[in-house]
Each structure stands twice: as structure tokens, then as C-alpha cells.
Amino acid sequence: MAASEQQGEKRSAEEETVLSLLDVLEEDEALQDEACAVLGASDAEKCSYPQGYVKRQALYACNTCTPKTEEPAGVCLACSYKCHEGHELFELYTKRNFRCDCGNGKFKQLECKLHPDKEKSNAQNKYNDNFFGLYCICKRPYPDPEDETPDEMVQCIVCEDWFHGRHLGTLPPEHVDFQEMVCQGCMERCTFLRAYNSKLGVPGVTKITPAETDQEEIKVDFVETAEAPNTPAITTEEVKVETSQPPEVKEEEKPSCTPSASTSSDQKPCNGETSCAVKTEVKANSACKLEEFRKGQGTALSSATYWPSSWRCQLCRCAECMKLYAEHGLLFLLDDHDTVQAYEKKGKSEVQDNKDPLMAALSSMSHVQQVELICEYNDLKTELKDYLKRFADEGKVVQSEDIKKFFEDLRSKKRRRLDNMQYYCS
Template sequence: MAANEGTHKRPLEEDPIVSLADVLEENEELENEACAVLGGSDSDKCSYSNGYVKRQALYACNTCTPKGGQPAGICLACSYKCHEGHELFELYTKRNFRCDCGNSKFNDLQCKFFSEKEKTNYDNKYNDNFFGLYCTCKRPYPDPEDETPDEMIQCVVCEDWFHGRHLGTVLPENVEYQEMVCPSCMKRCSFLWAYATHVAVTKAADAGNCGSLTKVEDGIVDVCAIQENGDSHNQKTMACAMKCEETGAKHNEPSTSCKAEKKPEAASGDEASCSVKEEAAAENTGCKLQQLKKRDRVQRDSATYWPHNWRNKLCTCQSCMNLYKELEISFLLDEFDTVLAYENKGKNDEETHGERCDPLMTALSNMNRIQQVELIYEYNDLKSELKDYLKRFADEGKVVTSEDIQRFFEELQSKKRRRVDGMQYFCS
């Protein structure tokens, strides 16, 4: 290419065309997201006095606590007042966290809200996010070296963020999911696979996802590892279906995946006795988990996607409650732990706060009657004129240019001059 060929730009061909409707929609989404994330946190008061807050917006300061040091998190108010001008990592929200600003991790920096804080918040949990690294690839976001378009999804258990392509499964299409559990957390909390087969948006036994299935407890490997290669894939899928049908007919129980079953006669007396006792215990205690385990107990090395209110289906018997406590995931039973609950609270608080602190009403309260009438007139005039002017572009799907905006204000100013020039003043 010649050196001067790239200097002449053809905007109609190279610039992306975006309609006003798209711009307005995107702007509304950004405003809603900001209200959702920040609305539930106080921007004027450090959250330290509230202890370990159930959920709040958090930041990490790369200026004060860079990689190689101790991880630390600060609340929204401290990010504004104590770390103004610093390089901050936005962590979205974290659960059960107490603000670290000004404690022993920050050397000489003191919190401007609370000068005296405990040296360490021992119950805080940290991960690589506090150093600006995310996912299994441990890369920053946005990543200047990664040109692959991909969305980041937060795991509801560990609260790390993951690239969609690194979760071991395809994101559900045309299906709304509320929460995601990453592969590592699914492995640590393997009992969730019993629920995933029946509750998750993408069922654990769906043959079309990816990876081979594995029995959770007895270690039997699935006979049909899924392969992405035409005829071989189809043949194996058909063989799996035939195998499943055979297995279901022989044992008179539902089978949603292909797996090599153990022969009853191969089991030892102790194993058989243990199995009978487990089934009897499930019937007697009414444990949902044990009942599900009797049916399909498969797992993958992948993430799972869950619908709204899936947590309500988790068993709450004493045995399961002890299991949640041991795995430190009792928060799954708290309906207000979800990000959705936090976002809804933020939106509601923002709406209430907005009504209480409307800037127009505040300005009007400090004006005399003549000024109030003039301001209201000007405000309504601008609002009405701008709405009608932009609506024409939105209806026609046209792009609003800077010249269009300039023309609007020139016309508005012209109308204002005509209105003022036409006024007559009389002395009584």
C-alpha cells in the first residue's frame, strides 16, 4: 500500500452507522447498570462501620496495593475521597466484605473517614481480581493483547470473572440464565451436579454441550465422550441413545446419559448394604439431594448456568445444611445474596433518592416567583423541543450528526430571541 493511501477516509463506508434509537437504548442500559451496581452502596460514607457488608461495590487500588503486595479492597466512598487520582480496579460487587482502606495493607495512607481501623479484616476473601487479573487465563480486563470479542461472566460462588470461551461449555442461546458456577467451583461443590441434571438451564446430561461425563461418586466414566467431528459424532450419539435405552429397560429407572453401569453381582456385600442404607436414609429424611443422587449422578469439567430462583430448589435438611457450612457456601440459601437482589435494591434506592434530591426542585426552591416561572418555561421548552426533534431521527432510523445538534440549538436560540423581542412591558 502506498504511504498516502490511508490518509483519505471515507466516513460513509468505514464509519459504523448507529441510529439514535440504538444510542438512546445503550445510554439507558448504562445508566441502569450504574444505578444497579453503585446504587446499593453509599458514596458519601465509608462502609467500614457496617462490618462485613452482605454485598457492596468494591475497588482495588493498584497505586497503594500493587501486585506483589497484599491484596486489599476499598468501598465506593473511599474510592472517591481517599484514592482520588489513583489507578483503581473495579471489582463490581463482592459479598461479606469489610473495607480495608487505611489498614495495615496501605502503609502510610489513612482512611479519611475512619483514621483508626483494625490492622486486618480476617474474614475478607481475596483473589486475583484485587490485582486486576481475571479468569483462568489470569489476564486483565479489558486485555490490550486480546482481540477476541468475548463477554466476562462472574461465578456466583467464587465471584471471579471468566471469559465465556474459558468455561468449558457453550453459553446458552435464546435462554435466560441468572447465575453461573465456574468449573472449579462445580468440582469443589460436586453435589451441585445432582441438581444440574434437572435444574440448570443447560442440563448436565445434554449430549451436545462438551466434554465427557463422569459419575460423581463411583468413578464410572461415560462411554460416549462427545467429539466434534461429523459422522463419528453422529454414530457415537446413536450408539449412546441405544445404550441408554437398553440400560433404562433393564433397570427400570430413568437414564439421561450414556454410562457403563456396574453389574449388580460385581458389588461387594458391604457396598450393596451401604447403597441400600443410603436409599433408605433418603426416603426417611426426605433429603432432595439423596433422592437426586439415586437417579442421575454425572458431572463435566465445565461451568453450569442456572435460572432464576434455582437456589430455592436446594435441599435444606440438616445433613445438607452441614454440607453447605463445611463448603462455606451457606450464602446460596440467602435470597438477598444474589446480585439481582442487590441491583434491584440499588435501583429502588436510586429512584427514591432521585425524587428526594431532584436538582431542578432544589434550584426552584432558591428562586423568587418570576425566576421560577422563567426557569420552568425554559426547561419545558427545551425538553419538549429536543424530544420532538430527536424523535424524528429515531422514527426514521437516522444518525444524528453534530451539525444536526448545532442546528437544533440555533433554532431554539432563534425562537427565544423572537419571544423576548416580542414581549411588551407596561408600568402600572
């Protein structure tokens, strides 16, 4: 073998990454932290139906039970595990003010195992094509096996649909932090937001047209019940990367600012008869900030808009603007707990409150101590496996007394080993 090849192999061996037990646990902890952020502290054991119209929760649609030929329906996290195991599910990430449909009148043959006593329908739920696994103005599945164009998907905070970046009219900003997006269709409906965008919005990269679709104009289609309002519910935006993983979760949440007017959100779940409106106190003689923003408004562009984390705090809260928000179904914009960042922070906080004690112990150990712990663990696993194997071979049932005896013998062996150790001092 040539000397250069030997040096190359030696260098490759030296550059090979060596992971310690602590590295593995830290990586696992990061994955758990991300998963908890995506699930937003949703309960994996109890159906969310008794909570009413939950402010924000992880949701799924079952293509097995409610295919495209049926009415759209959404199920909570717990029902996706307990009632729809093995079914074809669409992950919807998060929806606002939604009540679990599992087992209600939309499911012809399935009864909810966790909470079977449900009304026939949830009149205030809002649905779109996402519930049938279709997204964006191109109405394509995610991930799309026929789409070879690398692109990220972004969720509109108004219509809750996910859009390819190339179908938004302007591409998402590059190397610039933005927290929320309002799609082109919703901007055309909520035209007053253009005034705020002129000063508060984050500029997109370039103006583009959705050439890959046959639609001449961007529309947001909703399937609603007869009692449901005509305005779509609003969710906050998060980047959904084109992989099989859940949408990308932002690692940090920027501090929220305090609105000029006193606001407080209704924390009680809706009972299906009242809406989850935001209670807001309005100053009688407050000047309209929207009019001030309109003075500097430039030419209106027909495209999506991108917003920083603090933009909601700048929204006017005068009496006329409050009526405007109500007419467009946008009162949630004044709710500090509405954002995806607040939703994810709730999930992450539960991770912090339930830190693994083993992880904390290993963090304070030296490399040698970590290796010793691993050896002790492997010895314990081997001895316990051999001990239980004897019961299996003899067809005996393991009793609690047998387990106690095992650990007593283990402690006794450890004491004898320590007593026989020789100590040297210099």
C-alpha cells in the first residue's frame, strides 16, 4: 500500500466522530424537545373533545375513515393513537379553535374509544383541503412524489393552508427572520393589512407568478358547516421543510411586546355554543393607528406578506378597528397565546419540567465516570438477563421476592468486590 494511501486512511480514522453516551442522550433530548414543540403539549392519552374548541392543538385527518368522497373531519393526538392505529393519517400540524371529530356523525363505522359520547357534528370547526391531504393553490399532496423541485412550505396564519414558496407571489425572505405569513388570497380579502405591511412587513425576495398551476387567480377554498362563519380561522406560520419530518420548529421565541391597550384572552374552552372571542378593552378616544399607517402606504402588491414576531403588537385597537377585526374574523391577532411560538413554547416548557435525571447526572460526570457507569449498566443488564432466563427455562413465574433477592445478591457481590480492592497511596 502506498504511503499516501496509508496516511489518508490514518487521517480518515482520526477524523471519525466518536460519540459518548452523553452525546447520544443530548441528541435524543433535542429530538424529544422538537417533537414536544410540534405537539404543543397535546395529551396523548385523553381525547380533547371535553375541552371544547381548543385554542390550538395537534390535529390529524384519517384518509381511511373519511376519504375525499366523505365529509372532512379532524381528530386529536390521542385519538390518532388509540382509535386510528394502522390507518392512513394526514398530519395537519395545528389548527385553531377546533374540536375533535373522532367517532361523530362523519364517521360511519368508527366509534371513539376514548370519548364515544359526542355530538353529531362540531358546527364551529373549519375545514379545508388539508383534511384530504392536499395543500397550496396547486392542490398537491405532501410530500409530493411527482414534484422534483426543492421547495419549502409555509403556513398562512389566516386560512391555515400550507403553500409552496414559489406559489406565494413573492418568495419567502432569505437570511431574514420572519415569524408569520399571510398568503396572497387572504391579503386580497383583508386588504387593510396592506397598510401595516408597508412599514412592518418583511420584504419577499422577488415577484413571481404561479406558472405551475392552471389557476388565473389565487383562491382559498373552504368546506364549512352551515352554521360556521364565512371567514376562515387563522393560524400562525411555521416553515414546513420538504422531508417526511414534521414542519421545522423554530428554536427560539422572540420576546413579545406589550400592546398599547389592555388586552386579555378568554382562557376557557368554548362549549360549542359560543365563540372563542378575544376580550379586549378599547380606549374611547384612542387615535386610529391604521390611518397613520395608510398615509405611508405604497403601491398595493398582489402577493403574500411576511411578518416579524412583534408585528401584532403594532395593530390598532381603536373601536373602528376592533369592528374591522370582528368582520374579518381576525380578533385572534390580538391574542398573545394564539401564535405558533406560544404554542411551541408550551410544549417545550413541559420538556424542561420533566428533565431526565440520568441526563442531569451524566452532565456532571467526567468521561471516566461516564464509562464506569456504562460498564455498570451493561453488567446489570447481562446479569439480570441471565437470572430471568433461568425462570424461563424452568417455566417458573417471577415473583417480587425473586427480584428483591436478585438486587440483594448484586449489592452483596459489589461489597465483596470493593472489600477485596487494594489501595495504594504515594
